[in-house]
Amino acid sequence: MPYNVKDISLAPQGKKKIQWVQEHMPVLERIKRDFSEEKPFEGITVASCLHIEPKTINLGLTLLAGGAEVAMTGCNPLSTQDDAAAAGAKMGLNMYGWRGETNEEYYENIHRVLDHEPDILIDDGADMIFLVHRERRELLDGIIGACEETTTGIHRLKAMAADGALEFPVMAVNDAYTKYLFDNRYGTGQSTFDSIMGTTNMLIAGKTVVVCGYGWCGRGIALRAQGLGANVIVTEVNPIRALEARMDGFRVMKVSEAVKHADILVTATGNTDVVAGDDFMNMKDGCVMANAGHFNVEINRKDLERLSEEKRLVKEDIEVFIMPDGRKLYLLAEGRLVNLASERGQGHPAEIMDMSFAMQALSARHLLSEKPEPGVYRAPDEIDMRVAEMKLEAMGIQIDELTEKQIRYLENWEEGT
Numbered sequence: 001m002p003y004n005v006k007d008i009s010l011a012p013q014g015k016k017k018i019q020w021v022q023e024h025m026p027v028l029e030r031i032k033r034d035f036s037e038e039k040p041f042e043g044i045t046v047a048s049c050l051h052i053e054p055k056t057i058n059l060g061l062t063l064l065a066g067g068a069e070v071a072m073t074g075c076n077p078l079s080t081q082d083d084a085a086a087a088g089a090k091m092g093l094n095m096y097g098w099r100g101e102t103n104e105e106y107y108e109n110i111h112r113v114l115d116h117e118p119d120i121l122i123d124d125g126a127d128m129i130f131l132v133h134r135e136r137r138e139l140l141d142g143i144i145g146a147c148e149e150t151t152t153g154i155h156r157l158k159a160m161a162a163d164g165a166l167e168f169p170v171m172a173v174n175d176a177y178t179k180y181l182f183d184n185r186y187g188t189g190q191s192t193f194d195s196i197m198g199t200t201n202m203l204i205a206g207k208t209v210v211v212c213g214y215g216w217c218g219r220g221i222a223l224r225a226q227g228l229g230a231n232v233i234v235t236e237v238n239p240i241r242a243l244e245a246r247m248d249g250f251r252v253m254k255v256s257e258a259v260k261h262a263d264i265l266v267t268a269t270g271n272t273d274v275v276a277g278d279d280f281m282n283m284k285d286g287c288v289m290a291n292a293g294h295f296n297v298e299i300n301r302k303d304l305e306r307l308s309e310e311k312r313l314v315k316e317d318i319e320v321f322i323m324p325d326g327r328k329l330y331l332l333a334e335g336r337l338v339n340l341a342s343e344r345g346q347g348h349p350a351e352i353m354d355m356s357f358a359m360q361a362l363s364a365r366h367l368l369s370e371k372p373e374p375g376v377y378r379a380p381d382e383i384d385m386r387v388a389e390m391k392l393e394a395m396g397i398q399i400d401e402l403t404e405k406q407i408r409y410l411e412n413w414e415e416g417t
């Protein structure tokens with residue numbers, strides 16, 4: 001089985017981590033059992049570009065159990081867990097990736113995965129899908145379609161589809177209820193603080209935490225910051241989301257004002273230059289900045305380098321920028337998504353990725369059976385509801401069913417006071 005990982009001898013340690021998460025991913029385990037009987041992916045090659053860590057390996061093993069050949073690489077140069085990658089290679093997956101890739105190595109590894117001539121792609125951020133369209137067009141004919149994991153990837157793919165440039169169907173896995181309502185909100189909320197606290201060993205209680213963006217991720221981050229005892233300020237560009245943040249109990253202000261108060265600042269917008277230029281000149285001394293959104297552009301690192309007098313690594317994943325007036329500003333994990341890119345970042349909890357990856361597995365199977373036209377599609381509600389039902393069942397929770405009378409009542413427009 002071809003692979004290129006940092007250190008294959010880390011496999012036993014990675015395997016233990018995979019076994020641990022499997023115990024907390026009951027929905028994916030159930031799908032794995034079904035797939036191993038039905039073999040829906042027999043003869044199919046799946047290529048993934050996802051954060052490589054134990055839960056993702058478990059998705060790979062689920063597809064493998066379904067008969068697929070699986071080739072995996074990372075979707076971020078810093079997020080790969082080397083022991084999990086090594087274990088994946090030993091467990092029958094074609095693994096390419098390591099933590100700390102250069103930009104060149106990152107794209108090189110996507111090429112190696114594509115060399116397996118995949119029928120189905122699973123992407124996070126759409127880098128692999130773009131590469132196929134730009135540089136590996138010879139593969140387009142063989143590709144049945146792709147599944148996309150995250151908000152930013154879907155924005156990019158919709159823009160591509162609007163320009164008539166998207167040449168195969170893509171399932172917008174992020175847009176499933178069982179994905180964004182839980183993964184983006186509770187997953188990012190918890191894993192962002194897990195990583196910030198693990199990296200800095202700092203107290204959150206009593207601090208002012210500024211959250212830029214009050215989308216699904218921002219809501220989760222603000223909620224958890226509040227729960228940890230922080231004073232939370234939200235910045236937004238969307239008036240409705242800003243109002244929601246205010247009525248959820250948070251202060252709302254412009255980022256240029258918020259930076260003056262921030263002890264900790266977290267971006268989660270999917271946008272560029274959210275904190276930039278003069279913001280660094282007005283920022284409070286000692287502010288710790290982290291990005292939980294995408295790529296490394298939300299906090300403008302180039303501005304930070306240009307405006308500071310000195311930059312050095314304090315310890316793994318903490319850089320300090322010393323400003324001309326002596327203020328120290330800290331940036332975590334090079335401004336890449338902190339919950340995965342920092343060494344301490346474990347990503348979302350297993351129980352959360354259980355649903356996200358169940359949606360991935362079932363969306364890939366849906367692509368195979370339906371073979372839709374090129375475009376960006378939400379997964380059918382039946383799949384979404386099925387994942388929620390399986391999750392409730394696994395949690396031992398029962399809910400009521402509508403009676404015939406209630407269904408008739410809800411469908412009736414004549415009955416009133």
Ligand SMILES: NC(=O)c1ccc[n+]([C@@H]2O[C@H](COP(=O)([O-])OP(=O)(O)OC[C@H]3O[C@@H](n4cnc5c(N)ncnc54)[C@H](O)[C@@H]3O)[C@@H](O)[C@H]2O)c1
Nearest residue numbers: 150151152213215216217236237238269270271292293294
């Ligand atoms: N770290 C993770 O594990 C993780 C998990 C899920 C999603 N994501 C990524 O996080 C980002 C946000 O995802 P989401 O699902 O919350 O998206 P979303 O669209 O629900 O929310 C983004 C919010 O940011 C706001 N915004 C945009 N530009 C802004 C600016 N300059 N200042 C302040 N607010 C601004 C928007 O108005 C919107 O309310 C995306 O890039 C997504 O891919 C990361």
Ligand SMILES: O=c1[nH]cnc2c1ncn2[C@@H]1O[C@H](CO)[C@@H](O)[C@H]1O
Nearest residue numbers: 051055056124149150183346347348
């Ligand atoms: O632990 C994890 N393993 C794999 N993917 C993850 C994990 N945590 C979050 N994400 C995924 O990363 C995307 C943003 O790049 C998010 O959409 C989320 O689903």
Ligand SMILES: N[C@@H](CCS)C(=O)O
Nearest residue numbers: 075076124125294295
């Ligand atoms: N794969 C990209 C998209 C995250 S939303 C990244 O890691 O930054």
